[in-house]
Amino acid sequence: MADVTETKREHNCHEDPHIFASVDDNTVREDKSRRGDEVISVLVLESIEKDRKKVCPLSFNCSIYRVPNPQFKRKPEAYIPRMVSIGPFHCDKEHLKPMEAQKLRYLNDFLTRSQFQATLENYVNVITELEDKARQCYSEIIQESKEEFVKMMVIDGCFILELILKITNDDPDMIMNTPWMFYFIKYDMILLENQLPFFVLERLYELFTGNSNSNGLDTLIFSFFQILVPQSHSITPESYQFRCSEVVEPFSKAAVASTIRPHHLLHFVRDLFLQTSSGRWRPEDPGPIMSIHCAIELEEACVKFEKEVKKKTCLLDITFQNGVLEIPTITIQDGTESLLRNLIAFEQSSSVYKNYITDYALFMDDLINSATDVELLQKKGIIKNWLGEPKDVAALFNGLLKDVTTGRDYFYNVRHELEKYYETPWHKWKASLMQKYFNSPWASISLIAASILLFLTVIQTVCSILQVT
Structure with a gap:
């Protein structure tokens, strides 16, 4: 009995060989994993260094961009x-x-x-x-x-x-x-x-x-x-x-x-x-962007539209004085949209380039809400339409600035004066009067005749009163 017990005791005192194998395998796996991580780190480092050296630092020379x-x-x-x-x-x-x-x-x-x-x-x-x-x-x-x-x-x-x-x-x-x-x-x-x-x-x-x-x-x-x-x-x-x-x-x-x-x-x-x-062209100081009414609405408030006819005309030379909005003539043809879009994309590429063309497009976009606005600007000689229907020109300007970031506006002063003029009640009354009574020769003659008749009636009434007294 003593021998058996001792044998069992001795057997229990020895380590299980399976336990030894398990410990050794784990150690090997950990070593391999560690070495694998080190290899990956080296490869990633080399890859990043290789890619990093391909990239030149951006400098003031950068001027040719992808379109946003x-x-x-x-x-x-x-x-x-x-x-x-x-x-x-x-x-x-x-x-x-x-x-x-x-x-x-x-x-x-x-x-x-x-x-x-x-x-x-x-x-x-x-x-x-x-x-x-x-x-x-x-x-x-x-x-x-x-x-x-x-x-x-x-x-x-x-x-x-x-x-x-x-x-x-x-x-x-x-x-x-x-x-x-x-x-x-x-x-x-x-x-x-x-x-x-x-x-x-x-x-x-x-x-x-x-x-x-x-x-x-x-x-x-x-x-x-x-x-x-x-x-x-x-x-x-x-x-x-x-x-x-x-x-x-x-x-x-x-x-x-x-x-x-x-x-x-x-x-x-x-x-x-x-x-x-x-x-x-010397732009005015930029100001915050403010909306303006479309061409038809401005005309209803007695704003007159004229094409800029000075020899020194610049496309952006837009002025508003004494109720007259002067805008240089622009010819719209097949390539105009592409040209304007690329100029705007160029200005969007870097803050170095001021948003002159972008702000011009924004101004025209606000003036034009429909084909009717285009027809008015065509009649005034501001737009020469070689593109097609007035609705095509309206779609061109209304689509130019979608997904475009705008900042301070170089036409702020013109916008401000236009809106101030539009909000003056007398200008709307005057425009309504002109539309109602002076929109045709016969309406004008009728108004003049009625005024004369009213004047004569007043004179006759005054004379009658004086005779009675």
């Missing part, structure tokens, strides 16, 4: 190029591939045209030097390699310059001889997402001419895009001067100096909207 997504979804066709891709954002679109061969033909023509015998190697070398600066102009990471990016800048830049030179020199060409193609390409060149940094064009043109003076390029671009600007008849290449005063703190002096020149072709066209024959 809510605006893009409203009308994608207003922002996507239809014929030609410029820059990296749309270079992979299949429907734009056919123009790539035409770009190379234009490159050949440009190299042949080069009056100072600049070679393709010269153009590639100068753009290679600008590659980092050009990349920083785009708001997204550009996936193209250094080689692909420089190639794109050279080919697209030379295409733009050659196209403008062909127009200036009236050179016969497939694009020039196909009006619909030229029309689409011109509007493609001023889409926000379809831009090259302006300094790329300047540097290529400087090599082409052997001259660092940018006035020649400005004149060419001005002539090319002038027809798109509503007040184009009132400005000339001689009167045009790009002066950007839109730099805000905390930008450095270097940034201020760099903004004297346009950032790209859309920026250039926007500045044309702000030009008059005597210089840049």
Whole structure:
């Protein structure tokens, strides 16, 4: 018995081998898990470091943006190029591939045209030097390699310059001889997402001419895009001067100096909207946004509408004095909506760019509630409608600012004076009187006759009283 008991005791004193195995397995699993976590941490760290190095810090050079997504979804066709891709954002679109061969033909023509015998190697070398600066102009990471990016800048830049030179020199060409193609390409060149940094064009043109003076390029671009600007008849290449005063703190002096020149072709066209024959448009100080009544309602309060006829007219030169609202004439055609939408998207991209065009669109949106308002503005010469029915123009202005953020309004003073005038009771009474009694010659004659009759009746009554006394 003693032996059996001792044996049992000895057996109980030994560790169970299954328990040993369980402890060893757990330890191994924990070690493997720990080593796995360490490996994952290293891989994640390396991946983040790799991605982090791809991203350039945003700087004052950033000026070519994607259209804000809510605006893009409203009308994608207003922002996507239809014929030609410029820059990296749309270079992979299949429907734009056919123009790539035409770009190379234009490159050949440009190299042949080069009056100072600049070679393709010269153009590639100068753009290679600008590659980092050009990349920083785009708001997204550009996936193209250094080689692909420089190639794109050279080919697209030379295409733009050659196209403008062909127009200036009236050179016969497939694009020039196909009006619909030229029309689409011109509007493609001023889409926000379809831009090259302006300094790329300047540097290529400087090599082409052997001259660092940018006035020649400005004149060419001005002539090319002038027809798109509503007040184009009132400005000339001689009167045009790009002066950007839109730099805000905390930008450095270097940034201020760099903004004297346009950032790209859309920026250039926007500045044309702000030009008059005597210089840049000078906006009033902005104020809080306040609503105004539509054109028909304002007319019912005796507001007179007139088109601005001064030679120095700027599209934004809207004034209200002595009951007269003067608005420069705007021509509405097929490409107008796309142009205005891209200008507004550009202003929405950064607080550096003041909301001049946005506030103009907001003012016109408030004036136009229906086709009837458009008909009134057409009759007054303020709107030239080449688009179609008045309802189409009303839909254009009423849809421009959906999902657009607006801030302080540069037309605040005009709005304030309009509403003050509208709220004056006498103006409504006067308008009602004019509408009721002077809306036709016969109504006017009837009113005059009634007034004369009343006057004679009063005289007769007075005379009768005097005779009695």
